[in-house]
Amino acid sequence: MKVGTKELFEKAYNGKYAIGAFNINNMETTQAIVEAAYEEKAPLILQISRGTRSYAKHAYLMKLIEAALEMYDLPIAVHLDHGDSFELCKSCIDGGFTSVMIDGSHLPFEENINLVKQVVDYAHPRGVPVEAELGRLAGIEEHVNVSDRDAIYTNPKEAKEFVERSGCDSLAVAIGTSHGAYKFKSTPKLDFDRLAEIEKELPDYPLVLHGASSVLKEFVDLCNKYGGELPGAQGVPEEMIARAAKTGVCKVNIDTDLRLAMTAAIRQVFAEKPDEFDPRKYLGPARDAIKDMVKHKLHVLGCAGKA
Numbered sequence: 575m576k577v578g579t580k581e582l583f584e585k586a587y588n589g590k591y592a593i594g595a596f597n598i599n600n601m602e603t604t605q606a607i608v609e610a611a612y613e614e615k616a617p618l619i620l621q622i623s624r625g626t627r628s629y630a631k632h633a634y635l636m637k638l639i640e641a642a643l644e645m646y647d648l649p650i651a652v653h654l655d656h657g658d659s660f661e662l663c664k665s666c667i668d669g670g671f672t673s674v675m676i677d678g679s680h681l682p683f684e685e686n687i688n689l690v691k692q693v694v695d696y697a698h699p700r701g702v703p704v705e706a707e708l709g710r711l712a713g714i715e716e717h718v719n720v721s722d723r724d725a726i727y728t729n730p731k732e733a734k735e736f737v738e739r740s741g742c743d744s745l746a747v748a749i750g751t752s753h754g755a756y757k758f759k760s761t762p763k764l765d766f767d768r769l770a771e772i773e774k775e776l777p778d779y780p781l782v783l784h785g786a787s788s789v790l791k792e793f794v795d796l797c798n799k800y801g802g803e804l805p806g807a808q809g810v811p812e813e814m815i816a817r818a819a820k821t822g823v824c825k826v827n828i829d830t831d832l833r834l835a836m837t838a839a840i841r842q843v844f845a846e847k848p849d850e851f852d853p854r855k856y857l858g859p860a861r862d863a864i865k866d867m868v869k870h871k872l873h874v875l876g877c878a879g880k881a
Contacts, residue, residue, distance in 0.1 A: 576639075577649045579673040580703045580743060582617050583780035583824040591876030592783075592819035595619035596868060597655060597829040599626050601638055602857050603836070606864035608642040608650070614869050614878040618648060619673070619825065621655040624662060632669055648881055653705075655827070663693045667702050675705040675746070683732065690740035698741070705782060705825075708736050709748030730771035737776060744780040744825065747772055751785035751810055759806075764814050773822040780824035787830035788812050790867070796838035800845040812874045819875045826875055832864055839863040 579593075586593050594611075598604045598620050611618040622635055639652055654666040654674040663674045676693040678686035690706040697704050709728035728747040737745055749772075750764040772781065789809025797804050815826060843856040850856060872878040 575647070575649060576643055576670075576672055577651050578701065578703050579619065579651045579653065579705075579780075579825070582619070582649065582651060583744060585617075585880065586824040586877070587778065587780055587822065589876075589880060590820045591880060592815075592823050592826045593617050593619055593877050594868070594871055594875050595621050595653060595655075595782075595825050595827045596832060597621045597623060597626065597827075598635070598638070600630060602861040603832060603864060604638045604642060606861045607832075607868050608646060608648070610865045610868035611650075611872065611881070612646040612648050614872045615881045616872040616877045616879070617650075617881050619651045619653050621653045621827065621829075622666075622671075623655045623829075624658060627654075627666075632665075636670055655829075657693075660689065660692050660696070663704075664696055667697055667700055671702065673703050673705065675707070677707050677746075679707040679710050679746075679748075683736070687736060687740045690736075690742050694741040703743035704741075705744045705746060706736070706740060706742035707746035707748075707782075707784070708733055727765060727768060728772060730768065730775045733772050734775040737779065744782050745776070746782040746784050749783075751783055759808075762808065762811050762814065764810065764818070766817070769818065769821060769823070776822070779822065781822045782825040782827070783815070783818055783823050784827045786810050786815055786818075786826045787828050787834075788815065789834065790831060793831070793834040793838040793863075793867075797834065797841055800838075800841035802837070802841060816874050816876070828871060831867060831871070835863040835867045836860040 582593055596607045620639060651673050652671045654671050656677045657663045657675050658677060663676050666674050674697060676690050678689040694704045710726045733745060749769050787809050789807050794804050794807045839860040840856045843850060843859055
């Protein structure tokens with residue numbers, strides 16, 4: 575059944591686990607993610623970015639999700655990832671999304687609040703919760719491109735004021751994660767002390783981690799083995815994600831790991847079977863790789879068996 579994120583987050587917060595928010599791009603990614611969650615009996619958030627909505631088109635994506643809902647008895651939230659305008663959020667709300675993110679993290683504090691409140695004022699009467707972001711994650715993901723120099727960690731005191739004044743239902747915080755496959759140049763480190771301070775300021779409130787893919791070595795190595803060029807790709811260690819999931823972090827975004835799993839499997843088929851040209855013969859293994867990886871992630875997050 576299609577659900578909002580509010581009820582999912584209440585259970586996650588009390589149960590000390592996080593829900594995986596996985597970005598979908600096409601039929602194969604959708605099938606793999608949903609089947610993995612169903613087999614592991616895990617609640618699920620399917621995310622659609624602005625870029626994916628432009629690439630695959632709203633109607634196609636919603637019909638894929640509709641098919642998944644018909645086939646599997648599973649609580650699924652449909653979430654807009656990194657919405658960049660009120661107009662986009664409105665379109666997604668009107669088009670059947672059950673949750674939206676408005677990302678004004680690049681704006682000054684007051685402008686960010688005003689933008690989020692505008693979306694909240696439209697979303698809440700329609701029963702749709704709103705995610706916002708305070709602080710800026712480094713890295714590159716589709717239309718998000720922030721240099722290390724411009725990255726800003728979330729200020730705990732500001733976080734409380736931001737939530738109270740904007741009315742947002744969940745908050746993406748910056749504690750050291752980053753977008754893309756190159757998250758750390760040296761030893762990975764998340765600011766758990768800062769996270770604890772934010773939780774103290776916002777008790778019983780759902781927090782979100784963006785840029786939380788682990789950039790699993792097996793997929794990086796497989797990509798590189800079969801012609802890829804991903805030197806030094808490094809993500810957030812899974813033990814850190816698991817630790818965050820036991821706190822007030824109720825939602826963990828995962829996209830890069832999906833892309834790596836899919837690309838590694840396709841590269842392997844192309845390299846080992848250069849005469850293959852049937853898309854089913856390389857998209858099928860890619861789907862299987864994503865499914866296995868997602869099942870693993872659901873256990874890392876602690877949400878397996880919580881549907």
